[in-house]
């Protein structure tokens with residue numbers, strides 16, 4: 001069922017039609033650039049992962065892609081036609097195993113590119129997301145595997161996001177955020193879920209990059225604040241709850257004989 005997807009490899013997305021299959025002689029053929037297909041698949045994957053039902057609502061898909069709901073519905077129907085998603089009008093959309101494999105491959109490209117830009121080309125972690133958004137659609141598998149090899153097969157990107165393996169496996173670890181982790185217990189920053197430049201620059205400024213040691217000392221819903229100690233020697237810092245919710249942390253485990 002890669003037929004419609006193969007037919008998506010064009011930059012001209014002005015003429016959107018839904019394929020009726022070979023039997024119908026392709027009277028109506030989807031013309032959708034592969035980068036658009038990949039963007040839809042990527043966002044549907046993220047939204048479905050974040051939702052309790054495992055489905056992405058069409059409203060959220062349209063919002064994430066910055067299109068009107070009618071456009072999103074047309075596109076999602078085309079993805080369903082290509083065997084990449086399944087769509088039910090009032091429930092939403094979820095990826096098929098083929099769609100999920102494509103989503104993980106796009107994430108692998110995106111995250112390896114980000115890691116390459118930071119590690120090898122010296123970019124700042126706040127600058128790489130936009131670059132990766134463009135490059136993720138054009139890089140060949142051959143170049144990607146070369147980058148992976150050159151980087152020593154990393155498992156995380158500069159924001160702490162796990163990099164799917166070439167086989168499409170995504171290692172996941174249950175993480176808490178600064179908005180819900182325990183008080184008084186040493187944690188380290190594991191992952192940052194917002195890649196906005198200003199936010200990342202702020203984190204660098206206050207020393208909250210992945211790997212930073214923190215201890216949450218107070219939290220107040222009324223004052224919309226989380227107070228924490230950052231680094232060693234530590235400094236006190238206060239964040240709003242929404243910013244705190246974007247910083248995932250894991251328990252800091254001191255490995256005997258290893259200084260971290």
Ligand SMILES: [Zn+2]
Pocket residue numbers: 110114128129130132195
């Ligand atoms: Zn990114």
